[in-house]
Every structure is written in structure tokens, then in C-alpha cells.
Amino acid sequence: MxxxxxxxxxxxxSTAVFPAVAGATPSGSVxxxxxxxxxxxxxxxxxxxxxxxxxKNVTFSQSFGASGSQATAVANGLxxxxxxxxxxxxxxxxxxxGIVSAKWSATxxxxxxxNSIVSFVVRPGNPKHITNWASLVKSGVSxxxxxxxxxxxxxxxxxxAYGAQLALGKTRAQATAYLTQLLKHTAAQPSSASxxxxxxxxxxxDVLLDYEDDALYAKSKGQAVSIVTPPQTILIxxxxxxxxxxxxxxxxxAFVAYLLSPAGQRVWGKQGxxxxxxxxxxxxxxxxxxxxxxxxxxxxxxxxxxIFFTPSxxxxxxxxxxxxxxxxxx
Amino acid sequence: MSSPWKWPLRILAxxxxxxxxxxxxGSIFFRAFQHGFGAAWDAVxxxxxxxxxxxxxxxxxxxxxxxTVFGVGMSLILARHRFxxxxxxxxxxxxxxxxxxxxVGIALVLVYGRSGWFGDWLAGHGIAVIFSLPGIVMASATxxxxxxxxxxxxxLQEIGTDQExxxxxxxxxPFAIFRxxxxxxxxxxxxxxxxxxxxxxxxEFGAVVVVSGAIAGRTQTLTLFxxxxxxxxxxxxxxxxxxxxxxxALGVLAILGRDTTSExxxxxxxxxxxxxxxxxxxxxxxxx
Amino acid sequence: MSPPPAxxxxxxxxxxxxxxxAHGLRRSVGRWAGPGLAVTYLSxxxxxxxxxxxxxxxxxxxxxxxxxxxxPEAVAALKLTLIASLIVATFNALAGLVIAWVxxxxxxxxxxxxxxMIDLPFALPTVVAxxxxxxxxxxxxxxxxxxxxxxxxxxxxxAFVTLPFSVRSVQPVLAELDREVEEAASSLGATSSVVLxxxxxxxxxxxxxxxxxxxxxxxxxxxGSVVLISGNLPFKTEVASxxxxxxxxxxxxxxxxxxxxxxxxxxxxxxxxxxxxRRRFDIGESV
Numbered sequence: 037m038x039x040x041x042x043x044x045x046x047x048x049x050s051t052a053v054f055p056a057v058a059g060a061t062p063s064g065s066v067x068x069x070x071x072x073x074x075x076x077x078x079x080x081x082x083x084x085x086x087x088x089x090x091x092k093n094v095t096f097s098q099s100f101g102a103s104g105s106q107a108t109a110v111a112n113g114l115x116x117x118x119x120x121x122x123x124x125x126x127x128x129x130x131x132x133x134g135i136v137s138a139k140w141s142a143t144x145x146x147x148x149x150x151n152s153i154v155s156f157v158v159r160p161g162n163p164k165h166i167t168n169w170a171s172l173v174k175s176g177v178s179x180x181x182x183x184x185x186x187x188x189x190x191x192x193x194x195x196x197a198y199g200a201q202l203a204l205g206k207t208r209a210q211a212t213a214y215l216t217q218l219l220k221h222t223a224a225q226p227s228s229a230s231x232x233x234x235x236x237x238x239x240x241x242d243v244l245l246d247y248e249d250d251a252l253y254a255k256s257k258g259q260a261v262s263i264v265t266p267p268q269t270i271l272i273x274x275x276x277x278x279x280x281x282x283x284x285x286x287x288x289x290a291f292v293a294y295l296l297s298p299a300g301q302r303v304w305g306k307q308g309x310x311x312x313x314x315x316x317x318x319x320x321x322x323x324x325x326x327x328x329x330x331x332x333x334x335x336x337x338x339x340x341x342x343i344f345f346t347p348s349x350x351x352x353x354x355x356x357x358x359x360x361x362x363x364x365x366x
Numbered sequence: 367m368s369s370p371w372k373w374p375l376r377i378l379a380x381x382x383x384x385x386x387x388x389x390x391x392g393s394i395f396f397r398a399f400q401h402g403f404g405a406a407w408d409a410v411x412x413x414x415x416x417x418x419x420x421x422x423x424x425x426x427x428x429x430x431x432x433x434t435v436f437g438v439g440m441s442l443i444l445a446r447h448r449f450x451x452x453x454x455x456x457x458x459x460x461x462x463x464x465x466x467x468x469x470v471g472i473a474l475v476l477v478y479g480r481s482g483w484f485g486d487w488l489a490g491h492g493i494a495v496i497f498s499l500p501g502i503v504m505a506s507a508t509x510x511x512x513x514x515x516x517x518x519x520x521x522l523q524e525i526g527t528d529q530e531x532x533x534x535x536x537x538x539x540p541f542a543i544f545r546x547x548x549x550x551x552x553x554x555x556x557x558x559x560x561x562x563x564x565x566x567x568x569x570e571f572g573a574v575v576v577v578s579g580a581i582a583g584r585t586q587t588l589t590l591f592x593x594x595x596x597x598x599x600x601x602x603x604x605x606x607x608x609x610x611x612x613x614x615a616l617g618v619l620a621i622l623g624r625d626t627t628s629e630x631x632x633x634x635x636x637x638x639x640x641x642x643x644x645x646x647x648x649x650x651x652x653x654x
Numbered sequence: 655m656s657p658p659p660a661x662x663x664x665x666x667x668x669x670x671x672x673x674x675x676a677h678g679l680r681r682s683v684g685r686w687a688g689p690g691l692a693v694t695y696l697s698x699x700x701x702x703x704x705x706x707x708x709x710x711x712x713x714x715x716x717x718x719x720x721x722x723x724x725x726p727e728a729v730a731a732l733k734l735t736l737i738a739s740l741i742v743a744t745f746n747a748l749a750g751l752v753i754a755w756v757x758x759x760x761x762x763x764x765x766x767x768x769x770x771m772i773d774l775p776f777a778l779p780t781v782v783a784x785x786x787x788x789x790x791x792x793x794x795x796x797x798x799x800x801x802x803x804x805x806x807x808x809x810x811x812x813a814f815v816t817l818p819f820s821v822r823s824v825q826p827v828l829a830e831l832d833r834e835v836e837e838a839a840s841s842l843g844a845t846s847s848v849v850l851x852x853x854x855x856x857x858x859x860x861x862x863x864x865x866x867x868x869x870x871x872x873x874x875x876x877x878g879s880v881v882l883i884s885g886n887l888p889f890k891t892e893v894a895s896x897x898x899x900x901x902x903x904x905x906x907x908x909x910x911x912x913x914x915x916x917x918x919x920x921x922x923x924x925x926x927x928x929x930x931x932r933r934r935f936d937i938g939e940s941v
Binding site: 370371372375376378379380382383386387388389390391393394396397432436439440442443447455458459460461462464465466467468469470471472473474475476477481482483504507508511565568569570571572575576589592593596604605608611612615616618619620622623 | 688689691692693695696698699700701702703704706707709710749752753755756757760762766768769770771772773774775776777778779780781782785786787789790791796810813814817846871874875876877878882894895898899902907910911914917918921922924925
């Protein structure tokens with residue numbers, strides 16, 4: 037065991053000291069930094085990549101956590117050869133830090149590696165009859181959604197809720213009022229989507245707002261949950277990039293190329309993610325919500341992130357402060 | 367007065383301890399082995415788990431000797447020198463005991479992180495501190511810094527300098543004096559201090575979680591592995607990892623509790639003085 | 655109390671020092687190398703980081719500092735932390751007294767083991783502590799007692815980690831109490847409650863208070879054991895350390911540093927108070 041670990045360390049040290057020389061077949065170690073949910077998917081993807089001729093000599097070190105926290109960590113010096121976040125603003129954080137090229141989204145898939153949607157995870161048999169957004173704010177229903185200031189999933193969830201209201205013909209003010217209602221029904225805000233799933237599986241709450249892929253993962257692990265696809269929901273788009281200062285760019289690019297290849301996309305699909313390649317996506321049968329909208333239809337992430345999620349002054353921060361004050365004074 | 371109160375008090379005390387300490391700690395053993403010993407074994411012998419275990423021991427092997435040397439040196443300085451600002455030095459040594467480990471981690475990031483005070487210099491020289499081994503060692507060393515000093519200093523103050531002075535008069539060299547006279551008299555308290563330091567380094571979480579980046583197979587220590595297990599449906603791994611650390615903690619208790627003769631304990635209790643959690647363990651003063 | 659003579663690692667200052675140059679460069683290097691290294695080590699690990707923390711907290715002026723520590727979520731987290739710590743310190747002071755009493759005055763089989771168990775929360779890593787409590791008092795509790803994601807969960811976690819301070823601070827004083835005074839009081843007709851109030855409590859009160867102070871200081875900074883069981887619900891179960899952590903994870907290091915400074919000041923005040931208490935009542939020997 038010690039020998040193996042020593043070998044691992046030696047490999048880690050040698051890649052840190054001697055950056056891999058770009059050659060025909062990439063080798064060395066790749067540091068993957070990603071948001072919390074794709075951990076099991078990457079286990080499968082890395083295995084599949086290692087079985088290809090391009091990936092046979094590449095080893096990986098992996099770090100998973102709340103998307104925002106991971107982006108902050110990379111901005112603060114966490115070594116990364118491949119970054120995969122939940123949402124574009126976290127990637128833009130690294131653009132601002134000079135770590136990722138501003139042109140990261142100038143790819144055929146607009147910088148995205150996977151899609152997903154916001155789904156409802158409920159107790160088996162759906163005892164609280166959760167079918168749509170309105171049923172989340174009925175009395176007696178308690179909701180779990182992660183902390184929007186660290187988790188990407190939480191931001192998707194809240195924008196799905198907001199956008200769904202607009203799709204139902206509500207005004208922006210009504211949609212904001214709905215967010216207040218929803219957060220009032222929130223029983224816990226764990227730090228990341230994985231954490232939130234864990235909280236829900238441990239018995240907390242009636243509904244978990246979650247990535248569809250994470251919900252499918254829980255189900256595949258034999259957890260007793262049902263998945264409800266909301267009639268109106270948002271298309272989640274998860275970005276990937278190779279930082280300009282990657283220590284092993286050749287291997288990192290080869291890996292990202294694999295992730296975006298039809299073979300890689302099929303692995304993603306099997307793991308519950310909606311492939312970004314239409315040709316591959318059509319091979320999977322994902323539920324189709326009545327109305328599927330994108331973040332761009334709500335103004336795009338840059339605008340939305342500033343308006344809703346600026347700490348202490350954003351719409352969501354204000355709602356939470358308001359709820360907090362009323363909670364503590366009541 | 368004790369007879370009518372004896373049983374109620376005993377039940378109250380033991381009941382509280384059972385509910386708060388014994389049963390919860392016992393329950394993690396149950397949870398870890400609930401699916402059989404094999405499942406627990408498999409969960410802690412994955413490459414990531416083994417690496418976490420190994421990294422934890424590497425950190426112990428670096429941080430504990432550093433803190434031991436520092437602790438003895440600092441104790442000698444504080445006990446044998448009078449100089450302005452000694453109290454301040456003393457206070458700084460104690461500080462990590464009083465501060466939240468998360469705060470310790472953040473403070474280290476502010477100095478050694480990329481945007482920290484030394485960030486540019488370190489980056490310019492290709493030295494990674496935060497999110498790599500040096501950062502984890504520094505965080506662990508900082509939170510466990512006070513223990514050796516807190517154990518050794520009172521003993522040094524107690525034994526005074528008579529023997530050392532006598533040896534000097536007889537022409538002994540300082541190092542020989544330290545090895546032959548000072549070290550034997552602080553040996554036991556030093557052993558306690560080192561044990562406490564080791565326990566703290568092994569189990570540190572708050573400070574390490576801030577500085578490590580928790581890269582599985584690279585910067586994930588055992589405590590981080592446990593947390594990761596809880597978050598990622600690897601419950602058996604989390605509980606099995608916890609059992610490893612709990613067993614080590616029990617071993618630490620066995621070492622600390624070796625001197626449990628009634629006389630020894632009484633002597634130890636006589637100086638439960640300093641603001642360190644180890645105060646109750648101020649060891650028996652050298653009886654020679 | 656006479657201070658120990660200023661002696662440098664056994665070199666007698668009052669000994670014959672005929673020629674100061676005889677010490678030579680090597681000697682003075684040797685003399686200062688040790689203290690220099692020790693102070694450098696301390697600076698790298700404690701002094702500089704603390705300075706950086708304070709500097710970061712006030713980097714955008716006092717206004718920004720105040721805004722960070724007075725924003726509702728910070729106030730809620732600090733309030734919860736202080737109140738929970740106060741409750742735990744008080745409760746554990748009483749529980750610690752009872753446990754110490756039983757360990758000192760009572761005798762039963764397995765007392766040694768029980769005595770050793772008191773230190774377990776200190777030796778056990780905080781994450782493991784949190785996990786043990788979650789395992790027994792969490793959602794899968796075999797007792798069907800689920801305190802996860804509640805304030806009670808926080809109090810239980812803090813009670814666990816502060817237990818050694820509360821017991822170990824009273825235990826030695828209780829063991830030293832002169833039982834003859836108690837017996838004399840009883841033989842003069844004092845009831846046990848009078849003996850407790852007039853004889854025992856005054857004797858152990860300072861030690862109890864010091865123990866409660868240590869427990870309070872520890873509880874205020876606690877993170878690992880609380881983070882698993884509290885659920886970190888803002889305004890409800892989010893403690894100060896958790897809030898600081900979440901700030902640091904969402905790129906708000908200045909705010910994190912500001913709230914950290916508040917915690918450090920609280921901890922220092924408590925430690926100073928304990929120091930004064932000790933000197934005033936002469937409990938303990940070292941400063």
C-alpha cells in the first residue's frame with residue numbers, strides 16, 4: 037500500500053516538476069476540478085478514456101465540490117488541467133482571474149459538455165402529490181435546495197422556478213414573490229447538490245430540487261426516490277474548459293476531446309446526463325417537459341447572476357435576509 | 367451526605383456520558399460493520415482511501431516533529447529567559463487553541479494563497495503551498511502548535527535551573543546538559559505533548575478543509591475522505607474511515623491514561639492550570 | 655515569588671566571563687539561532703496569518719468591516735453561536751460538576767474506564783465526533799431521536815466537544831477539597847444542601863467558572879462536529895464558523911476575515927478573563 041501511494045505521489049510530483057511534453061500520445065497526470073455531481077460519471081468516463089489509445093497513459097487526480105467553491109479555489113491557485121463547472125458564471129470567474137481564455141465558449145457546443153434539467157425528487161409514491169411548481173409551496177411541503185451562494189445547482193433551481201412562473205404567464209414581480217414563497221418552504225440549504233441529495237436521502241424534506249442526472253444517479257444506486265419532471269423547467273448547461281496555464285495541456289485537451297466525442301457523450305448519457313451532441317442525445321429517451329426554456333431566455337447568466345445572486349444585495353440575498361429576520365423575530 | 371444522593375447522581379452522570387459519548391461512539395462501529403467486515407475493508411482500501419490514510423500519516427510525520435522541536439525550544443526560551451514581550455510570545459503560542467480552525471485556514475490562505483501576501487513570490491518561485499502538501503502541513507502544525515509548549519513549559523518552570531547550573535560549573539557543554547539533565551526531566555510531559563499534538567494533527571478538519579482543495583488521491587486527508595464519503599453516498603467508507611480515527615483516538619487515550627494510579631492522577635490534577643484543553647493532563651512532575 | 659534567574663541554556667550569567675570576545679561569533683550565532691528559529695516558526699504559522707487576517711478585515715476601511723459583521727446573516731450566525739455556546743457552557747458546567755463528583759466521591763466497578771472516557775471527545779477528530787452524533791441522533795437514529803438540522807443538534811455537538819473542559823476543570827479541585835470541613839459542618843447539624851451551598855460550591859466555583867470559560871471559547875470556534883449535524887440553514891442553524899467557511903467558499907474573503915476577527919476577539923476576551931480568574935483565585939500554577 038505504501039509503495040503504491042509512494043508511486044502515486046512520485047507521479048504527482050514528477051508531473052508538477054516536469055510538465056508533460058506534448059507528444060503523439062499524451063501521458064502524465066491530469067488534475068480535474070469539477071462541481072459536485074459528476075463524480076460517479078467521471079469514474080466511468082475516466083475508465084472509458086483510459087481504454088482508448090489517446091488516454092491509455094493518462095492518470096487523473098480529481099476534486100469535486102460546490103461549483104462556486106471550486107471556481108474560487110482554482111482562482112486561488114488550486115491546480116487544474118480540466119475544469120467542469122455547473123454554470124457559465126463560474127467559468128467566467130476564471131476568465132476574470134486570467135486562468136481560462138475568454139474564448140472558452142467559442143466551440144461547437146458553446147463550451148458546454150453536458151445538458152440536464154431541474155427535476156423534482158420526491159419520496160416513493162409521491163405522497164405529497166408534487167406535480168408542478170405550485171405544489172411546492174402548498175402548506176406542509178418542505179423543500180431542499182442547496183445554498184445558492186456556493187452551489188451552482190441552487191442557482192439553476194431558483195432560475196428554473198423563476199422562469200417557470202414567467203412561462204406560466206406571471207409577471208416578474210409575481211415570479212420574485214414565488215421565489216420568496218419557495219425559499220420560505222425550504223427546510224435546508226446544504227452547501228452543494230451532492231450534499232443536498234444526501235440531506236434528502238437522510239429523511240429531510242418532501243421535495244429535493246435537483247439536477248435530473250443526480251436524481252437518476254440516486255435512483256440507480258437503489259435509493260427509494262421518485263423523480264417528477266416539472267411541466268416547465270430550465271435547460272441546464274454545464275461548461276468545460278482547459279485552463280491556459282494547465283500543467284499538462286496535451287493530456288487535458290485529449291480528455292476534453294474525448295468528453296465531447298460521440299463515445300464520451302454516450303457515457304455521459306448512460307450516467308444520466310443529456311448529451312450536448314444532438315446525434316447522441318437522440319439515442320437516449322429523456323422525458324420532455326411541456327416547456328423547456330434556457331437561461332438566455334431569462335437574460336443570460338451574466339445579467340441573471342448579478343441581479344439575483346450578488347451576495348448581500350442580490351434579489352435572492354434580499355429574500356433570504358427578509359426571511360431570516362422574520363424567522364428570528366417570530 | 368452522599369448516601370441519599372449517591373445513586374441518583376451516579377445514574378445522572380453515567381447516563382449523560384453514555385448518551386453523549388459512549389453510545390454515539392459505539393454506534394459508528396456498528397454502522398461501519400453493519401454490512402460486514404468485508405464491505406468496510408473494501409471501502410478503506412480503495413486507492414483514494416489508502417492515499418488519504420497515507421497522506422494523513424505523512425502530515426503527522428512532518429508536522430509533529432516540527433512542533434516538537436519548536437515546542438521544546440519555545441518552552442526553553444519562555445522558561446529560561448526574561449525579556450520584554452515574553453507575555454506576547456506566550457499569548458501567540460496559545461492563540462491557535464482559542465481560534466476556530468476555519469479561521470486558521472483562512473488566515474493561512476491570506477498569507478500563502480495566490481492572492482495572499484506571499485502569493486506572488488511563491489508563485490514566482492514555483493512553490494505551491496495552499497492546495498498542496500505544505501499548506502496541509504502548515505494548517506495542521508498551526509492548530510496543534512500549543513500542545514507541546516503547554517505540557518513542557520510548566521515542568522521546566524517547576525524544575526528550575528539548579529542542576530543545569532551545577533553541570534555548567536562542572537564544565538558541561540549546553541547540548542550535553544540538555545540531553546543529560548533537561549530532557550530526562552521533561553521526558554514524560556514531552557511524551558504527553560507529542561501524543562496530544564499527534565491526535566490533533568491526525569484529526570484536523572476545519573483548517574485543512576480550507577487549505578487543501580480536497581483533491582482525491584492528492585490532497586485529501588482522512589478527515590476529508592470521511593466528509594466526502596458522507597456527501598457522496600459512500601457511507602460505509604465514511605464510517606470505516608471514522609472507525610480508523612476512533613481507534614487511534616482510543617489508543618491516544620490509552621497512552622494519556624497510563625498514569626492512572628490514584629496518586630499519579632492526584633498529582634496531575636494539582637496543576638490544571640493553563641488555558642489548554644490538555645490542562646488536566648499536566649503530567650506527574652519528575653519525582654527524581 | 656522570585657523570578658527564575660535569567661540563564662541561557664545553563665550558561666551562568668554571574669559566572670566568570672573574563673573576555674566577552676572569547677564567546678566569539680559562533681557562540682552568539684548559537685545563542686540566537688534557537689530563539690530566532692522559534693520566533694520565525696511562530697511568525698510564519700501564527701503571527702503573520704493573524705496580521706493578514708486583521709489587515710484583510712479592514713482592507714476596505716472600518717465601514718466595510720462593520721457592514722460585513724452587521725449584515726443579517728452574520729449577526730444571526732454570531733448570535734446563534736454565542737447563545738448556543740453560553741447554553742452549552744452553563745449546562746456542561748453543571749453536568750461536569752455531577753460527573754466530577756461521581757468520579758471523585760463515588761466508587762464503582764469500571765470507574766477507571768469512565769474516567770478515561772471523559773477525554774475521548776478531546777482525542778476524537780471533530781468530523782468523527784459529528785459523524786458519531788449523526789449516526790445516533792440523526793435521521794436514521796435507532797432511538798428515533800432526530801436532532802439533525804436543528805439548534806438542539808448544535809447544542810448536542812458542542813456539549814460533546816466541550817465535555818472534557820467542564821469535567822477536568824472541577825475534578826482536581828473537588829478532589830482537593832477538605833472533607834473534614836464538610837464533615838464538621840454536617841456534625842454541627844448542617845443539611846447536605848447547606849454543606850453544598852456554603853462549603854463545596856464556594857470552593858469549586860472559580861474552577862467551574864474557568865472550565866465553563868474554556869468550554870465557551872471552544873464552542874464559539876467549533877466547526878467540524880457541528881457542520882455535519884446542523885444542516886447549515888442560514889438564520890436557523892448556521893454557526894459563525896460555518897458562515898465564515900461559506901463566505902470563504904463564495905469568494906468573499908474580506909467578509910470572512912471580518913467575521914473571523916470578531917471570533918478571535920471573543921476568544922481572546924474569554925481567555926483573558928480566565929487568566930484573571932485564575933490569578934485572582936490562585937487556581938493553577940502557570941500563568
